[in-house]
Amino acid sequence: MHIDPLEKKWLYIALGMVALFLGSIFISLAVGIKPPSNVETIDSARLHLSKEFAEDNLGVHIQPDGRITVIMVAGRYGFFPRHITIPADTPITFRWASVDVLHGVHMPMTNMSTMVVPGYVAEVTTTFPKPGDYPMLCNEYCGLGHDYMWSKVTVVA
Ligand code: CUA
Structure with a gap:
């Protein structure tokens, strides 16, 4: 040929x-x-059995060295716990895991924004200079209730 x-x-x-x-x-x-933000993996289907993301461990924690960590679970349709209170002008480390699909975390008027990828722990450390009530919104389409997926963050002086 x-x-x-x-x-x-x-x-x-x-x-x-x-x-x-x-x-x-x-x-x-x-x-x-790996996703570029964080390389820590977690089994999304067994979060309730994990130490860190079990239901009774969610919320604001003050570490022995004074650092503040917030452990949250993202799931259709909310960030749990639904309401947290944190201090202003203090570095706060948020850690999220998703129980189901891809979610996004966005807090308008702050520099908080990250994706919560199932199977990975999303971690962001930031400081909120202004006290007030902030919504924590989902900014990745995750289903019919996506528009209503939000929780409340109160920053106190
Ligand atoms: Cu969760 Cu959109």
């Missing part, structure tokens, strides 16, 4: 590109692809 030399050249280029793409997929699989 005769193949035109120019056609042959492009055939090799096309096959080379396929090899390059497949190769990059296999290399990234071998290295391990």
